[in-house]
Amino acid sequence: MERTGRIIKSISGFYDVLDDENSELIRTRARGNFRKRKIKPLVGDKVKFDATGDLGYILEILPRDNSLVRPPIANIDQAIVVTSAAEPNFSSNLLDKILINIEHNDIKPLIYLTKSDLLSDDKYLELKEILAGYHNAGYQVFDDQDSYNDMQVEKLKATFADKVTVFTGQSGAGKSTLLNHIDTELGLATAAISQTLNRGKHTTRQVSLFDIADGLVADTPGFSSIDLMDVTAEELPTLFPEFLQYSGGCQFRGCHHVNEPNCKVKEALEAGEIMHSRYDNYLYFLNEINSYKKRY
Ligand SMILES: Nc1nc2c(ncn2[C@@H]2O[C@H](COP(=O)(O)OP(=O)(O)OP(=O)(O)O)[C@@H](O)[C@H]2O)c(=O)[nH]1
Ligand SMILES: [Zn+2]
Structure with a gap:
């Protein structure tokens, strides 16, 4: 009998599929012809199975709607x-790079601040102001000084229903710690940052989807660096949601918002409607993408 479901875990050649109809968990294998066609089932795949x-x-x-490699x-x-x-430490360059990669894959990013209990109140307020800029740019931001504030954690959980959610971010940022607060039964391994950085390996190894708050998570x-290899110079400005609010008004179609005349993005930047750090990172990434082209 043919059934439909979603792969929620993969372990050495076996795939655990959650049945759509009755939520039964069934261990499966992929048919040999997938291997011949070089197709590898992924966690998150919707499948027909027997x-x-x-x-x-x-x-x-x-x-697939989309897929990530890492x-x-x-x-x-x-x-x-x-x-x-x-x-x-907080890096707007790294944050913007992560956001760009996620937007490139047609995934909605949400920003969740951690470890601001380690900052002085002044430094925290500075960072909160920066994050307010991200909120204005169109991102949902969670920025309480106590990362595990109950109300904030509940608000985050409320976004999970009927969705597939991934946690991403730099190694040691606190992904597993946050997930353990969200679902105390998970018991994910966490490690002090000194250990994760020194050993150069990550606490988190296996990829599986957990059933949390009516969604899959x-x-x-974590990672220590990422690149923008898959993003083209043409696509880059479309991955900054706040640029899109203005770019329709630019004189040139396909305006790069660098030296073109009558560029509405640059006007918005000068009027303080677009953050300088975001625009500077945009130029930095554009340069990086153009330098890949020269090398390959
Ligand atoms: N002070 C403070 N420490 C935190 C906070 N969140 C996490 N930590 C600590 O930061 C360290 C790293 O946290 P993890 O949850 O393992 O980080 P991770 O992002 O899952 O790391 P990887 O698995 O390597 O990607 C642990 O020692 C946590 O206890 C926080 O909000 N405040
Ligand atoms: Zn422009």
């Missing part, structure tokens, strides 16, 4: 960008 015997078989992978997950709706205020391995 489960008449003890072990089910994946018959077909339904078309973490290897398909059909993601939103990403919680866990951003630490300290240890590691993944913890993912």
Whole structure:
């Protein structure tokens, strides 16, 4: 009998599929012809499967909305960008780069600040003001000084319903710690930053989707750096949501908002409607993308 479901875990060649109809969890294998066609099922894939015997078989992978390589997950709706205020220190360049990568994959990013309890009140207020700029740019921001404030955690959980959510962010930013606060039964391993950085490996290894607050949620391995290899210079300005509010008015179609005359994005920048740090990072990324082209 053919059934439909979603892969929520992959372990050495087996895929655990959650049945759409009755929420039964069924262990399956992929049919050999997937391997021949070099198609690898991903956690998050919606699949047709057959489960008449003890072990089910994946018959077909339904078309993906999107997929990420790191973490290897398909059909993601939103990403919680866990951003630490300290240890590691806040970097607008890194945050913007993560946001750009997520927007590039048609995933909605939300910003969640952690570790601001380690800042002085003055420094925290400075950072809060920067994050208010991200809110104005169109992002949902969670910025309480206590990262695990109950009301804020509940507000975050409320965004999970009927969605696939991934947690992403720099190694040591506090992704697993936050997830453990969200669902105390998860018991994910966390590590002091000195350990994660010194050992150069991550606490989080396996990718699986957890059933939390009526949605599916993944913890993912942290990273220390990312690149923009897949993003083109033409696409880059479209990945800054606040630029899109103005770019329609630019004189030139496909305006890069660098030296073109009558550029509405630059006018908005000068009027203080676009953050200088975001625009500077835009120029920096544009340069980085153009330098890949020269090298390859
Ligand atoms: N002071 C403070 N420490 C925190 C906070 N959140 C996390 N930490 C600490 O930061 C360290 C790293 O946290 P993890 O949750 O392991 O970080 P991670 O992002 O999951 O790290 P990877 O698995 O390497 O990607 C741990 O020692 C946590 O106790 C916070 O809000 N405040
Ligand atoms: Zn322009």
